[in-house]
Amino acid sequence: MLDNGRITNWELRPGCWIDWRTRGRCVIIATVQVVTSVAAATAEGRKNSKRRVLVPTMGALHRGHGELIRIAREAAGKEGDVAVSIFVNQLQFAPGGDYEKYPRPEADDDEFCRNAGVDILFRPSAQEMYAVDFSVSVEERSLANTLEGKSRPGHFRGVCTVVAKLFHILLPNSAVFGEKDFQQLAIIRRMVRDLNFPIEIIGAPTVREADGLACSSRNQYLNTTERRQAPVLRAALLQAQRLAAQGERAAPVILDAARKAIATAPLARIDYLELVNAETLQPIDIVQPNSLVAVAVFFGQTRLIDNIRLP
Numbered sequence: 001m002l003d004n005g006r007i008t009n010w011e012l013r014p015g016c017w018i019d020w021r022t023r024g025r026c027v028i029i030a031t032v033q034v035v036t037s038v039a040a041a042t043a044e045g046r047k048n049s050k051r052r053v054l055v056p057t058m059g060a061l062h063r064g065h066g067e068l069i070r071i072a073r074e075a076a077g078k079e080g081d082v083a084v085s086i087f088v089n090q091l092q093f094a095p096g097g098d099y100e101k102y103p104r105p106e107a108d109d110d111e112f113c114r115n116a117g118v119d120i121l122f123r124p125s126a127q128e129m130y131a132v133d134f135s136v137s138v139e140e141r142s143l144a145n146t147l148e149g150k151s152r153p154g155h156f157r158g159v160c161t162v163v164a165k166l167f168h169i170l171l172p173n174s175a176v177f178g179e180k181d182f183q184q185l186a187i188i189r190r191m192v193r194d195l196n197f198p199i200e201i202i203g204a205p206t207v208r209e210a211d212g213l214a215c216s217s218r219n220q221y222l223n224t225t226e227r228r229q230a231p232v233l234r235a236a237l238l239q240a241q242r243l244a245a246q247g248e249r250a251a252p253v254i255l256d257a258a259r260k261a262i263a264t265a266p267l268a269r270i271d272y273l274e275l276v277n278a279e280t281l282q283p284i285d286i287v288q289p290n291s292l293v294a295v296a297v298f299f300g301q302t303r304l305i306d307n308i309r310l311p
């Protein structure tokens with residue numbers, strides 16, 4: 001449908017039309033308006049008078065994203081609009097990471113958005129988002145120092161920068177983020193507070209496969225054996241939660257039990273497994289009222305994360 005953000009006539013299907021004011025870079029497919037240029041999205045954002053709820057994603061949409069979109073629809077109300085952004089943000093990938101091979105199934109994502117009742121799909125190119133001499137970024141300097149931030153230096157700088165840009169371009173009233181990436185959610189809340197974005201941040205519960213594995217675009221990297229072993233993350237977190245529910249308070253005991261559970265999967269290699277305060281994200285030795293266990297595990301080159309609140 002779209003060639004590098006431009007539309008060619010032969011690609012037009014019945015029921016689609018082009019807004020020529022945006023020079024062919026904004027198209028409506030059935031009810032989803034697909035926008036690929038920052039200028040068109042910015043103009044649209046300023047013209048929009050409806051309540052807008054944004055769901056930022058990197059695409060390869062799955063049921064987890066679907067739940068975020070459902071929550072966004074609910075928050076937007078009948079009269080509001082739901083915007084989804086799909087942008088694989090190079091800034092948040094480590095050099096040599098999976099940026100190049102990250103899945104980009106555009107036609108499937110279009111279909112997903114259409115079926116999910118999305119109003120606007122913003123899918124800019126990297127060139128649209130970042131000038132060649134791009135030199136400004138947004139950095140959170142407290143919550144980003146632990147867990148994912150420690151394992152992936154610069155990751156949250158990339159996330160905050162792109163989310164700030166999306167907020168400026170699309171001007172949402174609210175935005176929905178998944179609790180699966182709870183550190184990201186906490187950091188975005190902090191950015192919104194500290195930089196005075198007039199945007200409500202809504203957290204969405206983690207959606208899982210039947211065997212407990214959290215849905216993720218990266219699950220498709222797993223081979224059959226890895227996929228069979230991957231639910232061990234959830235099993236380990238549930239084991240930690242069970243122990244805490246039985247009254248265990250000591251982090252080493254709880255984490256040891258979770259580590260043993262992960263060790264039952266021969267292909268699993270723990271990156272980190274930590275008990276943290278869910279507000280400060282700092283490691284703690286004793287379970288507190290607001291505690292959370294976070295885990296990152298490698299299966300081959302694929303890195304999976306998950307977390308659980310403790311009672």
Ligand code: AMP
Pocket residue numbers: 056057058059063064065067068176177178179180181204205206207208214215216217
């Ligand atoms: P991603 O496309 O992986 O960058 O994710 C986009 C948004 O979807 C983020 O807010 C994620 O936290 C959220 N998300 C990803 N997987 C899930 C899931 N299994 N359940 C709920 N939210 C998710």
